[in-house]
Amino acid sequence: xxxxxxxxxxxxxxxxxxxxxxxxxxxxxxxxxxxxxxxxxxxxxxxxxxxxxxxxxxxxxxxxxxxxxxxxxxxxxxxxxxxxxxxxxxxxxxxxxxxxxxxxxxxxxxxxxxxxxxxxxxxxxxxxxxxxxxxxxxxxxxxxxxxxxxxxxxxxxxxxxxxxxxxxxxxxxxxxxxxxxxxxxxxxxxxxxxxxxxxxxxxxxxxxxxxxxxxxxxxxxxxxxxxxxxxxxxxxxxxxxxxxxxxxxxxxxxxxxxxxxxxxxxxxxxxxxxxxxxxxxxxxxxxxxxxxxxxxxxxxxxxxxxxxxxxxxxxxxxxxxxxxxxxxxxxxxx
Amino acid sequence: xxxxxxxxxxxxxxxxxxxxxxxxxxxxxxxxxxxxxxxxxxxxxxxxxxxxxxxxxxxxxxxxxxxxxxxxxxxxxxxxxxxxxxxxxxxxxxxxxxxxxxxxxxxxxxxxxxxxxxxxxxxxxxxxxxxxxxxxxxxxxxxxxxxxxxxxxxxxxxxxxxxxxxxxxxxxxxxxxxxxxxxxxxxxxxxxxxxxxxxxxxxxxxxxxxxxxxxxxxxxxxxxxxxxxxxxxxxxxxxxxxxxxxxxxxxxxxxxxxxxxxxxxxxxxxxxxx
Numbered sequence: 001x002x003x004x005x006x007x008x009x010x011x012x013x014x015x016x017x018x019x020x021x022x023x024x025x026x027x028x029x030x031x032x033x034x035x036x037x038x039x040x041x042x043x044x045x046x047x048x049x050x051x052x053x054x055x056x057x058x059x060x061x062x063x064x065x066x067x068x069x070x071x072x073x074x075x076x077x078x079x080x081x082x083x084x085x086x087x088x089x090x091x092x093x094x095x096x097x098x099x100x101x102x103x104x105x106x107x108x109x110x111x112x113x114x115x116x117x118x119x120x121x122x123x124x125x126x127x128x129x130x131x132x133x134x135x136x137x138x139x140x141x142x143x144x145x146x147x148x149x150x151x152x153x154x155x156x157x158x159x160x161x162x163x164x165x166x167x168x169x170x171x172x173x174x175x176x177x178x179x180x181x182x183x184x185x186x187x188x189x190x191x192x193x194x195x196x197x198x199x200x201x202x203x204x205x206x207x208x209x210x211x212x213x214x215x216x217x218x219x220x221x222x223x224x225x226x227x228x229x230x231x232x233x234x235x236x237x238x239x240x241x242x243x244x245x246x247x248x249x250x251x252x253x254x255x256x257x258x259x260x261x262x263x264x265x266x267x268x269x270x271x272x273x274x275x276x277x278x279x280x281x282x283x284x285x286x287x288x289x290x291x292x293x294x295x296x297x298x299x300x301x302x303x304x305x306x307x308x309x310x311x312x313x314x315x316x317x318x319x320x321x322x323x324x325x326x327x328x329x330x331x332x333x334x
Numbered sequence: 335x336x337x338x339x340x341x342x343x344x345x346x347x348x349x350x351x352x353x354x355x356x357x358x359x360x361x362x363x364x365x366x367x368x369x370x371x372x373x374x375x376x377x378x379x380x381x382x383x384x385x386x387x388x389x390x391x392x393x394x395x396x397x398x399x400x401x402x403x404x405x406x407x408x409x410x411x412x413x414x415x416x417x418x419x420x421x422x423x424x425x426x427x428x429x430x431x432x433x434x435x436x437x438x439x440x441x442x443x444x445x446x447x448x449x450x451x452x453x454x455x456x457x458x459x460x461x462x463x464x465x466x467x468x469x470x471x472x473x474x475x476x477x478x479x480x481x482x483x484x485x486x487x488x489x490x491x492x493x494x495x496x497x498x499x500x501x502x503x504x505x506x507x508x509x510x511x512x513x514x515x516x517x518x519x520x521x522x523x524x525x526x527x528x529x530x531x532x533x534x535x536x537x538x539x540x541x542x543x544x545x546x547x548x549x550x551x552x553x554x555x556x557x558x559x560x561x562x563x564x565x566x567x568x569x570x571x572x573x574x575x576x577x578x579x580x581x582x583x584x585x586x587x588x589x590x591x592x593x594x595x596x597x598x599x600x601x602x603x604x605x606x607x608x
Binding site for chain 1: 382383465486488490492493520521522523524525526528531547548549550551553554555573574577578587588589590591592593
């Protein structure tokens with residue numbers, strides 16, 4: 001229990017429409033341990049960003065969030081973030097939880113010098129006694145995220161920096177108050193491979209040196225394998241499989257995870273054609289009582305259509321939500 | 335050799351002026367580049383953003399004028415052609431863009447989007463014939479007939495990209511330029527589109543200039559790869575050779591940067607996770 005930092009219990013998010021509500025996140029559980037990097041993977045529209053946003057209560061106004069998000073202190077006591085008052089939660093965002101957004105161009109204010117933008121959080125949370133002290137701290141963190149000439153760059157505007165540099169500034173903004181948890185929503189999607197590699201290394205390094213935890217949201221399995229310790233595979237608002245990173249790649253159990261992995265072209269494998277998952281993700285308003293993946297699944301059974309399989313454990317910390325995978329496990333055990 | 339070459343680019347340079355009207359500062363986007371695209375070949379162009387890949391593609395399409403050098407399409411120098419003389423060549427090359435949402439007119443139905451190039455080039459003027467051709471194209475890109483009466487925003491990203499491909503191949507071009515055509519798509523959709531492109535290329539004998547920053551995609555689809563750096567081509571090789579024996583330092587750097595998951599598949603551990 002002591003190594004836990006954040007626990008999400010049965011989180012549901014739905015979007016209110018005129019006279020109905022569309023479920024986006026359908027009851028997910030997640031545990032983030034101290035110093036651990038968790039990865040949330042899935043295709044666009046599966047609810048991964050909505051999950052991250054609801055953690056910090058920055059979901060769109062039409063979204064209804066239910067469930068509990070428990071934040072553990074070092075002494076083992078916990079608080080439920082969903083029950084906190086707005087003011088109390090805002091005090092958490094920054095000093096405890098930092099967030100990195102996908103598009104570094106839109107998450108920076110084009111009219112304000114980057115140094116002042118990074119310093120803003122410090123001043124709001126009164127973590128610097130004076131402006132001078134804030135400035136020193138900003139310069140230190142800019143240097144830490146790998147920006148050359150931080151004194152000079154302090155006075156730059158966002159448009160004067162390249163994409164990779166801007167993303168470093170956004171990371172610096174999230175890190176300036178030394179949070180215990182970093183939420184990174186597609187942190188490298190807009191970047192070149194070479195820059196991507198540098199940013200991934202940077203996040204990993206920051207987590208190790210400060211014993212910080214991170215929740216990384218991505219659709220790129222390569223990023224997951226490089227960065228994360230634990231992986232959650234999400235599809236249409238549900239976690240279908242969760243496991244330590246090595247397990248997910250060496251022993252994927254869910255047909256969706258397998259499909260995702262085989263869809264990635266791999267250097268040196270030279271297949272004639274790639275194995276694909278047929279079809280496309282179902283519409284959000286489509287309702288089924290069974291497994292949402294069954295229409296695209298290669299191992300579907302009749303009951304998949306009517307019944308949602310329960311989560312079953314395969315190995316320590318490796319859980320899957322699939323009937324076919326359950327059968328295979330049983331056969332393996334006999 | 336020369337009979338097999340569809341497009342030949344010789345020492346092409348293109349620069350753009352930077353900032354202020356009166357400043358003389360210029361940025362050379364493409365610097366003295368030469369390359370050949372063979373008939374039926376997929377040539378990939380890789381490099382970081384801003385290295386001049388897209389500018390080179392636009393130069394080949396004659397959407398921008400080169401400062402110097404020449405572009406030879408099937409034996410004819412098209413660098414100096416203009417207006418009417420260039421038109422027949424325009425029909426022979428088509429482009430598939432990166433963002434299918436912004437490259438399709440939101441106010442046109444899919445049927446009209448696919449038919450527009452044929453309209454312009456007066457191909458299949460007969461109504462029944464045109465309808466048949468559209469159906470044939472739909473089948474080729476694996477779209478359902480019901481898509482025809484929809485608008486682009488009613489389709490998913492993958493379906494939109496299929497429409498973009500159908501539009502490009504509707505007038506039987508010889509060269510297709512795919513500018514980051516799969517990079518905006520999810521992995522499972524990306525795999526479907528990549529398979530489609532490979533299948534179509536084989537079926538129609540197309541030449542393809544495939545621009546991408548994703549080396550693993552390039553390895554899958556390309557026959558030859560050109561690596562671009564700061565407006566120059568620093569290495570050209572077949573993918574097998576490029577990935578096993580990269581010659582240029584920059585190529586090596588690019589390859590080392592790919593988030594690789596191979597280690598896990600083989601049961602081993604990644605260098606990051608000791």
